[in-house]
Amino acid sequence: MAPETDQRSPVLDLDTAFAAVAAAALSDGPTGTVGLELEAHLVDLDRPAARVPWGRVCGALASVPPLPGGSRLTSEPGGQVELSGPPLPDVAAAVAALRADRVVLAAALAADRLALAPVGTDPLRPPQRVNPAGRYAAMEQHFAAVGCAPAGSAMMTSTASLQVNLEAGPAAGWSTRVALAHQLGPVLVAVSACSPLSGGRPTGWRSTRQQVWGDLDQARCGPLLRGDDPAGEWAAYALAAPVMLVRDGDDAEPVRGRVAFSDWVSGEVPLGDRRPTASDLEYHLTTLFPPVRPRGWLEIRYLDAAPEPWWPALAAVTTVLLDDPVAADRAAAASAPTADAWDRAARLGLADPALHAAARGCLAAAVDAVPPALRPEVEALAELVERGADPGGALLNALRTGGPASALLAATDRTEAP
Template sequence: MGAAPAPPTAGLDVDAVTHRITRTALRPGPVGSVGLELEALLVERAHPGRRVPWDRVTDLLAGVGPLPGGSRITLEPGGQVELSGPPADGVATAVAALRADRALLADALAADGLALALLGSDPLRPPQRLSPAHRYAAMEEHFTVAGCRDAGLSMMTGTASVQVNLEAGPADGWAARVALAHRLGPVLVAVSACSPAAAGRPGGWRSCRQQIWGDLDQARCGPVLTGDDPVGEWAAYALAAPVMLVRDPTTGRSEPVRTRTSLRDWAAGITPLGGRAPTADDVDYHLTTLFPPVRPRGYLEIRYLDVAPEPWWPALAAVTATLLDDPVAADRAAAASAPVAGRWSDAACLGLADAALRTAAVGCLSAALDAVPDGLRDDVAGLLALAEQGRSPGDAVLAAAGTADPLAVLCAAIDLPEASR
């Protein structure tokens, strides 16, 4: 006899959806473990103005063996390369492993005439989706219907970041920890700014990457309101956010949602997307389409840093982890960053040319320098010296390029990491 068909997965109501989100939002435990993710623009040295074909990249990366630091290699929709390191015991260990993996990957790419450019936004090439995955095609269609196609396509295919993943910590400290992660956002956006141009146009912003994120639907990409209940606030954010994609249970394909329907309305039966109520898998998938600058996933994803060439990305990772995990540095950073809390747009546009942001940055970086692991102290000291001048890594790239020409900026970002080895 053949096996009986699997019973249909039961739909969830609003209470059940809320419960599923809250129970997975944050996981209590000690701080100290750090995970890092490093994205980079992929460039063909002989033809930097055109994107590297998808099949060429996937074939090449398939031949790259296991990396010494254990990072996983993936591709973003525009062909950006991402290294995702495993959780490590402290930021120094995480940085050392990711540095080794980046170096090996860069050597493998160089043998095929390719290079990694560590910039927050592609200064030269227009946005273009290369990935054939249904998810990204559906995301592009949703962004179009939502009225932010250009920003959505730019975000997916022309931006890169260094992401710092930190433990949530003890439950009784969640409110203060999540609030500090958000309060540090404008300061660290300004400190990390390394995307002075996008798609062939000088941006006029210190962080064009953050500008792009600001142009997206803020119900999906804006900061989560923080107070005394970060888990409940995350659930409220997720329930209010419009559903972007629904997977067909038969084919597994992601289908775009062409109406502005919140997860709450779907779960309440007001708009039964796909002709049905949401399942647990639907809720989990919805959470992967929310991109706030600080995203709870059991741990905390810090998503607001531009990627930058050596030695800046290791310094940015070290500063972020130290200011959140070291209690003395955290207290000092909370005080230093308070006057500029919420100034996300100013941080992206003005960067450290703004006096208040510069003062806050120097205070935060000084606090980090006093507590950062010894092996990263010189990197952080260099970042502090840059900030004291009102400059960010993007200014260092522009200085190396000698011009704001997008091609020169892209090439300078390629060569800076090699020169600093």
């Protein structure tokens, strides 16, 4: 949960703001710890074409018993459900904990004839916000004001992702590690692609979720530049990014235009009849969504949500390609030719020859390094990649054989079993 604005804290100057963001960006320490967050679309099994009303979402989540793996359970603007697992010693432990929590969650939802569809975009229902939180209403208004209302609404209410959280690692290796996390992005977008449908029909994109993010304001959602000083680069990115909303107590007022946070700090553009405080800066950082976001650790945010066995495999592959030194070197060599192919990855996926070759090289490196407990899932993903296929192919098959509602229902993990 974002911090409350503290009107008593002193206003910022540009040097103080830059230093604060840079200091908090990355934490020096060993790699190994992994946290996983998985979103899924909530589906009414009896009325799959209708979004689940907010009251029913809240009631269903309130019925969920304590989760054995320690995940935090939250809901997103379109009623998507997110499980955020705790940091655990390795990816195998993180996957096991999230799987255990998903079994408990699925059983509780099934009692109300609900199920979860962990796929990158809602394949059937149009974008619609059901969560009435003021933050989300203000986000909608800001996106509309800056000219990306459709993409903003789709991002908030119709997308779902798998997020992999990894330690920043030793300070001496930050530049290389952050650069590799970005360089792997297009390859792993193509490998994880599980969102070829929207509104009940094919979109022409393998990862419509990534396409939606590409249509948003790139000053807020675009990648960093992979420079030699990733902490300083993140600070510069944050201060240049537009302010989305200004909080006053529990209220959130949208900013109806593009105002860089630095312009608010300098006083060049007044917002909310005041200058920003440290709490405003901290909240501003929660409204920035680059594909790799530094938060002391690294949030890898570019993977589509996908059903079993793909999300555990994707979590394992992402982790070992960054945390295992040998696998990281092999992945760096394999992915270098496609480092900037974000749009091609979203549109063509593994049908692009260069991305297919890079993906095969990265999966070969991952299979050799993955923990034994997750080797079967990663080997299955490697076989899928070898064929030039992705997790979203099953949605297209379901659409062809049973229609749009069938595609959404086919995406539901009703047992959530490994």
